[in-house]
Amino acid sequence: MESSRNIKITAFGKTDVGLIREHNEDNFLIADVDAGLKTSSLDDNLQFTLGAKGALFLVCDGMGGAAAGEVASTMAVETIATEMENRTPSTRERFARGMRRAIELANEKINFQSRVNQNERGMGTTCTVVGLTDRNLLVGQIGDSRCYVLRERYLAQITKDQSLAWQLIEAGAMTVEEAKSFEHANIILQALGVQEKVDVVLSSVPLCRGDIVLVSSDGLHGPVSDDEMRDILLTEPDPKKACEVLIGKALEREGPDNISVVVARFEGDGLPEPEGEDSSSLGFVAYDPGTDPEDPEPRRRTSGMAVEKITEELLVHADAIEATTKGAMPTSLSSSTASTPATSTELPASDEPASRPFLTFILVTLLAALGGAIFLAFQQSHVPDLPNSKTTGSPAQEPSLTTQPTTKPTTSEIDEPTAGGSH
Numbered sequence: 001m002e003s004s005r006n007i008k009i010t011a012f013g014k015t016d017v018g019l020i021r022e023h024n025e026d027n028f029l030i031a032d033v034d035a036g037l038k039t040s041s042l043d044d045n046l047q048f049t050l051g052a053k054g055a056l057f058l059v060c061d062g063m064g065g066a067a068a069g070e071v072a073s074t075m076a077v078e079t080i081a082t083e084m085e086n087r088t089p090s091t092r093e094r095f096a097r098g099m100r101r102a103i104e105l106a107n108e109k110i111n112f113q114s115r116v117n118q119n120e121r122g123m124g125t126t127c128t129v130v131g132l133t134d135r136n137l138l139v140g141q142i143g144d145s146r147c148y149v150l151r152e153r154y155l156a157q158i159t160k161d162q163s164l165a166w167q168l169i170e171a172g173a174m175t176v177e178e179a180k181s182f183e184h185a186n187i188i189l190q191a192l193g194v195q196e197k198v199d200v201v202l203s204s205v206p207l208c209r210g211d212i213v214l215v216s217s218d219g220l221h222g223p224v225s226d227d228e229m230r231d232i233l234l235t236e237p238d239p240k241k242a243c244e245v246l247i248g249k250a251l252e253r254e255g256p257d258n259i260s261v262v263v264a265r266f267e268g269d270g271l272p273e274p275e276g277e278d279s280s281s282l283g284f285v286a287y288d289p290g291t292d293p294e295d296p297e298p299r300r301r302t303s304g305m306a307v308e309k310i311t312e313e314l315l316v317h318a319d320a321i322e323a324t325t326k327g328a329m330p331t332s333l334s335s336s337t338a339s340t341p342a343t344s345t346e347l348p349a350s351d352e353p354a355s356r357p358f359l360t361f362i363l364v365t366l367l368a369a370l371g372g373a374i375f376l377a378f379q380q381s382h383v384p385d386l387p388n389s390k391t392t393g394s395p396a397q398e399p400s401l402t403t404q405p406t407t408k409p410t411t412s413e414i415d416e417p418t419a420g421g422s423h
Contacts, residue, residue: 026059026219028040042240059216072110096202100289136206140201141202158282224253
C-alpha cells in the first residue's frame with residue numbers, strides 16, 4: 001500500500017432542510033478513522049493527516065416520510081462509520097471490501113428496522129461513501145447522491161446515478177438538459193433498506209495534490225448546475241466557505257429539497273502534482289477489489305434477523321418512457337444492479353417406470369371421470385333451456401401486480417410515505 005503519512009486533509013460538511021420540506025432527512029458524516037473521530041456537526045474545518053485506517057466522507061439522503069427517512073439516513077452513517085472504525089489497518093483492496101460490507105450491513109439493519117416498526121415501514125436512504133487509505137479515492141454508492149472531483153479547473157462526476165433518468169441518458173433517449181425537467185426524475189433504482197439485498201457499486205480515482213472532493217445529495221446537484229458548482233469551488237478554496245456558498249446557491253433556487261454537502265481538500269507530499277495528469281480523463285471507473293479467502297464476504301442476513309426474502313423487479317411503465325423519447329427505446333430499462341431476473345430449473349424426468357398400483361389408480365380415476373361426464377350429458381338433455389343470468393362481455397381485466405421502482409417525492413408529496421420510499 002502506498003504511503004499515506006503525508007496526505008493532509010481539510011474537510012467540512014453541512015446540511016440544510018431547504019425551503020420546502022418540514023423535516024431534514026439528510027445526513028452526512030466525516031471520519032478520521034485512526035483518531036476515532038466521526039462527526040456530522042462542525043463549526044469549523046476539520047484538519048487531519050491520513051492514517052493507516054483511513055478516512056471517510058458520507059452523504060445519505062433519507063426517504064420514507066415523517067421522521068422515517070431521518071432514521072434511515074442516521075442508521076446508515078452510524079453503522080458504516082462504526083464498522084470501518086472497528087477494522088484493523090489493511091490494504092486498499094481489503095479497505096474497499098470493508099466499505100462494501102459496511103454498506104450491506106447498514107442495508108440489512110435498516111430493512112429489518114422498517115419491518116419491525118410499523119411507523120418506519122418503507123423507509124430507506126441513498127448512500128454515497130467516499131474513503132481512502134492511500135492516494136486512491138474509493139467510492140461506494142447506492143442511489144443518486146454524487147461524488148465529484150475538482151482537479152485544477154476541471155470538475156468531474158465520478159459516480160453514476162442509479163436512477164431512471166440516468167439510464168435514459170446512457171441509452172441515448174434523453175439529454176442531460178432534458179433530464180432536469182423529466183417528470184420521473186424522482187425514480188431511483190436502489191436505496192438502502194428498501195430491499196433485503198443491494199448491489200454496491202464501487203469506483204475509484206487516483207488523487208493529485210490540490211484535488212477537491214465534493215459529495216452531495218440531489219438537493220444540491222439538482223437545482224445547481226455542475227458549472228456553477230465548479231465556479232464556486234474555484235472561487236472558495238476554503239471547504240467551510242465553499243459548503244456555505246453551495247447551499248446558499250441551492251436556496252436561491254427555492255431550496256426544493258434537503259441539501260447536504262461535504263467538501264474535502266487534499267494536499268501534502270504523499271500526493272503527486274497534477275502536472276502530466278489528464279484531468280479530462282477523470283470520471284467513473286469501476287473498481288473490483290476481488291475476494292480474499294481470509295477475508296470472506298459477509299452473511300447476507302444480520303444475525304437474528306429472520307426476515308422473508310423480497311424480490312423486486314424494477315420495471316418502467318411505457319407511458320413514463322414515451323414521455324421522454326423521440327425515437328425507439330431499448331426493450332428493457334430494468335436496472336441490472338437493482339434486480340435479479342427469476343430463473344427456473346427443469347427437473348430431469350425420471351427413467352424409473354411408474355409402479356403398477358399408481359397406474360391402476362390413474363385408470364380408475366379416468367373411468368370415474370368418463371362416467372360422470374356421461375351422466376351430466378344425459379341430465380342436460382332432459383332439462384329445458386333456462387335464460388342465462390350472466391351478461392355477455394369481456395372478462396374483467398385483473399390488476400397488474402408489477403412492483404414499482406423506488407420513488408422519491410416531488411414537493412407536492414412531502415411527508416407522504418410511499419411503497420418504495422420518498423425523500
